[in-house]
Amino acid sequence: MTTTTAADAPEILCEDLVRVFVTEGVEVQALQGLNLRVDAGELVAVVGASGSGKSTLLTILSGLDRPTAGTAVVAGTPLVTMDARQRRRYQRDVVGFVWQQTSRNLLPYLTAAENVAVPLVVAGARARAERAAELLDVMGVADCRDRLPAQMSGGQQQRVAIATAVAGSPRVLLADEPTGELDESTSADVLEAMRHVNATLGVTTLIVTHDPTVSEHVHRTVQIRDGRTSTEVLRRTERGEDGVERLHAEEFAVLDKVGRLQLPREVVERLDLRDRVRLGLEHDHVRVSRHDHVPAADAPPPSGDGADAAASGTAARTDEEGPR
Numbered sequence: 505m506t507t508t509t510a511a512d513a514p515e516i517l518c519e520d521l522v523r524v525f526v527t528e529g530v531e532v533q534a535l536q537g538l539n540l541r542v543d544a545g546e547l548v549a550v551v552g553a554s555g556s557g558k559s560t561l562l563t564i565l566s567g568l569d570r571p572t573a574g575t576a577v578v579a580g581t582p583l584v585t586m587d588a589r590q591r592r593r594y595q596r597d598v599v600g601f602v603w604q605q606t607s608r609n610l611l612p613y614l615t616a617a618e619n620v621a622v623p624l625v626v627a628g629a630r631a632r633a634e635r636a637a638e639l640l641d642v643m644g645v646a647d648c649r650d651r652l653p654a655q656m657s658g659g660q661q662q663r664v665a666i667a668t669a670v671a672g673s674p675r676v677l678l679a680d681e682p683t684g685e686l687d688e689s690t691s692a693d694v695l696e697a698m699r700h701v702n703a704t705l706g707v708t709t710l711i712v713t714h715d716p717t718v719s720e721h722v723h724r725t726v727q728i729r730d731g732r733t734s735t736e737v738l739r740r741t742e743r744g745e746d747g748v749e750r751l752h753a754e755e756f757a758v759l760d761k762v763g764r765l766q767l768p769r770e771v772v773e774r775l776d777l778r779d780r781v782r783l784g785l786e787h788d789h790v791r792v793s794r795h796d797h798v799p800a801a802d803a804p805p806p807s808g809d810g811a812d813a814a815a816s817g818t819a820a821r822t823d824e825e826g827p828r
């Protein structure tokens with residue numbers, strides 16, 4: 505197994521990932537050429553409607569399934585060519601998981617501290633009790649250390665699950681709907697716990713969810729639609745001259761290696777783009793418009809209600825004020 509250490513190598517790289525399922529002669533294309541790049545230390549959410557391919561992606565990244573075609577490389581490990589022994593090592597040393605079902609994450613007959621210690625025992629680590637206590641403390645559940653999972657709330661169980669998932673010091677933390685069984689306010693707490701573990705331990709973190717509010721807790725949100733990455737939202741905070749911190753969110757459309765671009769559905773519907781669109785190469789952007797729309801040669805750029813979508817990289821922008 506090779507390990508990439510080059511500073512600029514992405515921690516997760518999926519290129520043209522395809523997964524086709526065939527059941528009773530019917531073919532379902534769960535992933536249709538998905539591209540995704542996550543850099544070391546990033547905290548990224550993949551969101552999408554039910555059936556868009558999120559779980560299929562995570563199952564491949566966790567080494568439990570193989571793609572039909574395409575490439576997936578995590579922390580320098582090519583997942584497509586792993587043999588059984590490499591897969592065990594990958595799942596033990598490289599990735600940590602948090603699943604939706606709280607019961608799948610923890611052993612029911614072990615206390616919180618004992619659950620967190622399991623990966624430390626497997627790794628032959630020393631000072632296991634101290635390390636387990638430290639991780640429970642980082643997750644804000646130090647008071648649960650001697651409790652069994654059944655004696656904890658769903659949110660506490662997921663925090664212990666996060667502590668357990670990172671105990672073996674994985675390079676990547678994968679979470680599949682980690683808040684799927686939780687109410688809204690507990691979900692926000694658990695997502696903040698994931699943000700905290702990402703910031704404190706530097707573990708690259710990928711959260712897959714249908715919950716759009718996840719974008720408030722992560723650096724980057726990747727939207728998947730029909731098994732492909734369609735748009736991305738980047739969030740950053742900036743302090744203005746008035747000393748007030750403002751949250752900026754920018755939405756980008758994703759361009760693949762061969763130049764394919766999936767326009768957001770709202771843009772397509774609003775401008776009634778269909779079948780064939782007119783492209784215009786400007787000096788710093790590409791203009792996409794309805795095939796029957798001819799923009800005036802020196803007309804000013806559209807204000808947003810015309811029949812053009814200017815594709816200069818940024819599809820839309822929203823700025824909000826926030827306390828973060």
Ligand SMILES: Nc1ncnc2c1ncn2[C@@H]1O[C@H](COP(=O)(O)OP(=O)(O)OP(=O)(O)O)[C@@H](O)[C@H]1O
Pocket residue numbers: 525526527532533534552553554555556557558559560561714
């Ligand atoms: N093992 C399988 N066999 C056949 N079809 C499958 C299998 N797993 C997933 N699919 C199909 O692939 C598509 C994508 O499923 P996937 O579970 O990845 O979507 P999802 O975005 O995670 O949805 P949800 O949010 O509902 O879990 C769906 O049409 C699903 O029915």
